[in-house]
Amino acid sequence: MAPSYPRSPAGSIYKHDAELDASVGKDGIDYTRVDLLRNTSVAKLYEDALRYEPGTSISSAGALVTSSGKKTGRSPRDKRIVDEETTTDDIWWGPVNTKLSEHAFLINHERAVDYLNTRERLYVFDGFAGWDPKYRLKIRVVCARAYHSLFMHNMLIRPTEEELKNFGEPDFTILNAGAFPANRYTTGMTSNTSVSINFKRRQMVILGTEYAGEMKKGVFTIMHYLMPKAGVLSLHSSANQGLDGDTSLFFGLSGTGKTTLSADPARALIGDDEHVWTDTGVFNIEGGCYAKCIDLSAEKEPEIFGAIRFGSVLENVVFDEDTRIVDYTDKSLTENTRCAYPIEYIPNALLPCIGAHPKNIIMLTCDALGVLPPVSKLTSSQAMYHFISGYTSKMAGTEDGVFEPEATFSACFGQPFLVLHPTQYATMLAQKMHEHKADAWLINTGWNGGAYGKGKRIALKYSRAIIDAIHSGELKSAEYETYPIFGLEIPKAVKGVPAEVLNPATAWQGTQCEFQTTVTKLANLFNQNFGKYQDQATEDVVAAGPKL
Numbered sequence: 001m002a003p004s005y006p007r008s009p010a011g012s013i014y015k016h017d018a019e020l021d022a023s024v025g026k027d028g029i030d031y032t033r034v035d036l037l038r039n040t041s042v043a044k045l046y047e048d049a050l051r052y053e054p055g056t057s058i059s060s061a062g063a064l065v066t067s068s069g070k071k072t073g074r075s076p077r078d079k080r081i082v083d084e085e086t087t088t089d090d091i092w093w094g095p096v097n098t099k100l101s102e103h104a105f106l107i108n109h110e111r112a113v114d115y116l117n118t119r120e121r122l123y124v125f126d127g128f129a130g131w132d133p134k135y136r137l138k139i140r141v142v143c144a145r146a147y148h149s150l151f152m153h154n155m156l157i158r159p160t161e162e163e164l165k166n167f168g169e170p171d172f173t174i175l176n177a178g179a180f181p182a183n184r185y186t187t188g189m190t191s192n193t194s195v196s197i198n199f200k201r202r203q204m205v206i207l208g209t210e211y212a213g214e215m216k217k218g219v220f221t222i223m224h225y226l227m228p229k230a231g232v233l234s235l236h237s238s239a240n241q242g243l244d245g246d247t248s249l250f251f252g253l254s255g256t257g258k259t260t261l262s263a264d265p266a267r268a269l270i271g272d273d274e275h276v277w278t279d280t281g282v283f284n285i286e287g288g289c290y291a292k293c294i295d296l297s298a299e300k301e302p303e304i305f306g307a308i309r310f311g312s313v314l315e316n317v318v319f320d321e322d323t324r325i326v327d328y329t330d331k332s333l334t335e336n337t338r339c340a341y342p343i344e345y346i347p348n349a350l351l352p353c354i355g356a357h358p359k360n361i362i363m364l365t366c367d368a369l370g371v372l373p374p375v376s377k378l379t380s381s382q383a384m385y386h387f388i389s390g391y392t393s394k395m396a397g398t399e400d401g402v403f404e405p406e407a408t409f410s411a412c413f414g415q416p417f418l419v420l421h422p423t424q425y426a427t428m429l430a431q432k433m434h435e436h437k438a439d440a441w442l443i444n445t446g447w448n449g450g451a452y453g454k455g456k457r458i459a460l461k462y463s464r465a466i467i468d469a470i471h472s473g474e475l476k477s478a479e480y481e482t483y484p485i486f487g488l489e490i491p492k493a494v495k496g497v498p499a500e501v502l503n504p505a506t507a508w509q510g511t512q513c514e515f516q517t518t519v520t521k522l523a524n525l526f527n528q529n530f531g532k533y534q535d536q537a538t539e540d541v542v543a544a545g546p547k548l
């Protein structure tokens, strides 16, 4: 049977080649073997992981504690997209998408297949990406570690028994042979880690990294291509919904607070990381959340803390040998400690994870220079400017080789996952925001009072108070002042936040001279970066940047 991309009532939204479908339907994996474990129970995956995978334990809360080995973050420099005729003209080749030849892909594929077929145990998980049946993709994950299977069981949408029975052929297959290296002498390889996506064959192959986040972000990359092609907008954002059904999107690069701030006791959680904005509203791509755990506490993040229990996968954390109590402050393995849990482990998750059109667009940035205001209200041109710029700081650990906050511009707040040119996503976002009259806000969840090393990260309770004020309508009618150079509108007061914190100039603990220098430095970085998009952006968007 030919695999199919998501179908609308009008037929397939994605064209494909029947002959090719027939040939790649055979992905090389021996599905007839008797020891193949398909959509195995959580308990069985626990037992296998504990028995066969070194570095696996149970935490005092019942979570499966695992080790992802040497790689404890994604490897963006080892990610490749196959250069083939059905997609090559669409892809934004360059900064994040590096070409891999079809032949080199086949070598990697063969290596993964041989590795997987020769394991004593093989796990297959079939699940969905996308809560809206109209756009849903059927994803198959084939892997050799119970940990990886449980991770994707948590992160994809779990099929019902009935759906599993009728699953048929997957739309996309992930072959995860992460414990086995890529051959560095294969053309196009620059290390023994390789994460490659082939849109024509609908396959993703992972070699040389056991970091499970590669799989969820692989699915996102696939959706980031297919969804805009189908006329809907994929987003690296979290989403939640108030009692009145008002939806908020929280954009932000890794570590800016999408997961933390979307878990809000007063609002229903739609999802924490990947969404699609369609003509009818917003749907979550995933069936689970993937929270950062560093310095996690029950007091500060009760919903997330409570979600770490039987069934959850806790990666690279350190715990007490006797009590099995996890020390969330311990960064000795990595700062990027993570937990993957099914979305229904969050008490007020909205099921199915589909919400209304967004009313508030919240852009999160973690400014390590300490000069962006904790909150500003954006005009629509400023919203586009900041979406295209995607300024933040890369936080330690999420990517290989990052050890302290590093200023970065990541287009659409998720450049590593973009497949098309950033302006294509930005244009769709502008249209949708205009059509649905959404308000836009920029929130700095990063440093305040001084740069990294001198000031401190703004208190989580202040960021939460700001978000409450957006949702209550308090901020929309607040009094504002203009923040010079950046031209941002800052509220003069927000309930629950000390007034001096709101303006970076009054919050600054060092000299005003040092403050001005830092503002100028950041403004220059913005201008320099936006140069890349000057030609494609409209005049008003270009004018929305800082003016020195």
Ligand SMILES: Nc1ncnc2c1ncn2[C@@H]1O[C@H](COP(=O)(O)OP(=O)(O)OP(=O)(O)O)[C@@H](O)[C@H]1O
Residues within 6 Å of the ligand: 252, 253, 254, 255, 256, 257, 258, 259, 260, 261, 272, 273, 290, 291, 292, 293, 294, 295, 398, 445, 446, 457, 458, 459, 460, 461, 463
């Ligand atoms: N003021 C703040 N606002 C939000 N998060 C904060 C704040 N101060 C500290 N943090 C911490 O920053 C981290 C934010 O991580 P979070 O998991 O929410 O990021 P994310 O945007 O979901 O990233 P990713 O895409 O990598 O999952 C958490 O560890 C949180 O405790």
Ligand SMILES: O=C([O-])CC(=O)C(=O)O
Residues within 6 Å of the ligand: 073, 074, 213, 214, 217, 253, 254, 273, 290, 398
């Ligand atoms: O991909 C990961 O490992 C975690 C994540 O959500 C991100 O980095 O945006």
Ligand SMILES: [Ca+2]
Residues within 6 Å of the ligand: 258, 259, 260, 272, 273, 290, 291, 292
């Ligand atoms: Ca997250």
Ligand SMILES: [Mn+2]
Residues within 6 Å of the ligand: 236, 253, 254, 273
């Ligand atoms: Mn993310």
